[in-house]
Amino acid sequence: MPRRRPARVVRRVRPARKRAGAYHHGDLRRALLQEALRTIQADGVQAVTLRAVGAAVGVSRTALYRHFADKGALLTAVAAEGFRMLRESLVEAWERGGRRREGFDEMGVAYVRFAVAHPSHYRVMFGGIVNASANADLTREASGAFQSLVDALVALQQQQLAKPDDPLQLARFVWALVHGIAMLAIDGQLGPRADPDALARFAIARVHTGI
Amino acid sequence: MPRRRPARVVRRVRPARKRAGAYHHGDLRRALLQEALRTIQADGVQAVTLRAVGAAVGVSRTALYRHFADKGALLTAVAAEGFRMLRESLVEAWERGGRRREGFDEMGVAYVRFAVAHPSHYRVMFGGIVNASANADLTREASGAFQSLVDALVALQQQQLAKPDDPLQLARFVWALVHGIAMLAIDGQLGPRADPDALARFAIARVHTGI
DNA sequence: ACCTGAACACCGTTCAAGT
């Protein structure tokens, strides 16, 4: 493990100028969370150190402990935020596609695109870095994203566009499929020439004949 | 991050008894690899430290550098070994099922079972810990596992049990599906009462009508 | 050829102390 030093945290370090006697930071919790998100997107999770995140928002490396239980809690919040963003993308795609079969196809593509656009963030959500069932907020956001898929499937069933199977099991099936495509894509396991979008459309098309 | 200390490495530490003038270890490379595998299965990747692995096989923490470029190379070897084991499981299931549709179903279940039986090892193979395309040996083993799926699909096509679509794309589709089920299962995202085996069979059954 | 031991530059976390 190269133990590569955080690329260039310096650039956003505020020179510790603090008004005399004023230790407050407005909303340090939010600032730390956003800096963690920025670092993950730019340099990956391993670049998120308490020292680097603290320095970037102009605070000591232990200030975080006032707002998070530990580093794991910070990453848990990052994961929860990811599920919130993912749910928004899915719902937007579903509605843009007219809440019909086209909308469902768009959801599948949107899912894979989210992962490909935010690979490091996606890994925090699913890579075993945070314990999915440990945190109530995280569980709620993850369930919300999953529920948007269940809702769409129920709507398809009402329009006779899907078989009246257990929508939960159907949703798990579709979720696993797009999740698998997403993981293989960001892992480079689809090969250099594979097109994640095309595979997603191919897969969803095959799924329709099965559900 | 609790930075939890390696549970109980002590138990397998040999008391550094070394025959005078004999530094050789027979096959230290293999010993280090197997100890890493054992630790991952027992305590997870984060328990694999050069100090712990070295101590467990009775060697200093830097002896590893004679046989691996760095810690990443050790984990890459672990991942490659995982793909070898996975391919064996898949081929065994395919042949046990008579190289027909039943065999294909068994492959899907075997895939998910492998991941559930070796969750930490599976994460090393797919969790972004090692770079999939960086190492030739790893790439070869991963391709071998994937190829066992392609071979099965081609056989199904020859038996008219699958549509004559591009077998590579079909294989990516099925691979993504079982991979997604596996990941969600070991991540606990399927919920506490979900049955990975049942979901795998449900999914493969739906797939057959689509391929 | 193979391994050691000290040294180095990092970590996350705790805690008494400051305002």
Added chain:
DNA sequence: ACCTGAACACCGTTCAAGT
């Protein structure tokens, strides 16, 4: 209430030295 700075117990990696 909120933050600091030193201290602690860990890391992976390098390197001169030993056999």
